Ligand SMILES: O=C(O)CCC(=O)C(=O)O
């Protein structure tokens with residue numbers, strides 16, 4: 143885990159012309175880096191303070207060639223975390239009495255869509271007027287987060303923000319949006335944000351573990367029968383991710399789906 147943090151940090155230290163090759167051109171580039179160090183963009187009145195590197199790592203693996211060790215380290219970390227994510231999904235499903243076969247068939251985790259993100263938050267001279275990442279929930283089933291030992295992650299609970307800094311050597315696990323949808327609202331995706339500080343640079347490594355891109359994710363049939371209704375609309379995961387990315391680009395519509403311009407996580411009532 144520490145090699146992953148260190149090597150990802152080295153990516154940000156590469157000369158600009160190396161990083162430029164991977165500068166985000168389109169939201170769906172499999173390798174993209176950039177920064178959000180912009181003031182007053184669109185509807186926000188605070189500065190976004192973050193450099194990032196985003197990689198699609200499964201089912202197809204994409205990674206810059208430099209720094210030298212990055213490929214090897216990201217490959218190992220993402221393979222191992224994929225196994226862990228699978229175990230967690232299986233455990234949750236088992237606890238909800240869902241058939242293993244059904245879960246495999248619907249989510250198709252052999253082809254799971256996995257995203258690796260490195261976030262770099264440089265020390266910020268005015269941390270109370272900036273934010274690393276604004277409040278959001280993550281796409282996917284489970285998100286795993288590790289960091290370089292500097293505090294910054296906050297989690298919302300009951301309308302309040304709490305520091306949620308995991309101890310060194312541990313992986314913080316957040317339930318994400320498709321888990322909420324699949325469990326028909328039983329596992330709530332965790333709203334979180336990253337704050338910045340004026341003293342120490344912070345690095346976080348986030349792995350978003352989703353179902354397969356072509357999996358149509360809606361509430362599990364057995365849970366819908368039990369609950370008498372599906373509270374979310376089904377949607378193909380890759381379409382969801384794409385729609386969401388456009389939301390991210392516009393900064394305004396974090397979880398808006400294309401479905402009637404309605405957030406897929408807004409409760410959907412049939413009548
Ligand atoms: O850096 C953090 O603590 C949070 C990062 C995060 O939420 C994300 O990349 O989705």
Ligand SMILES: [Fe+2]
Nearest residue numbers: 278279280334
């Ligand atoms: Fe997140």
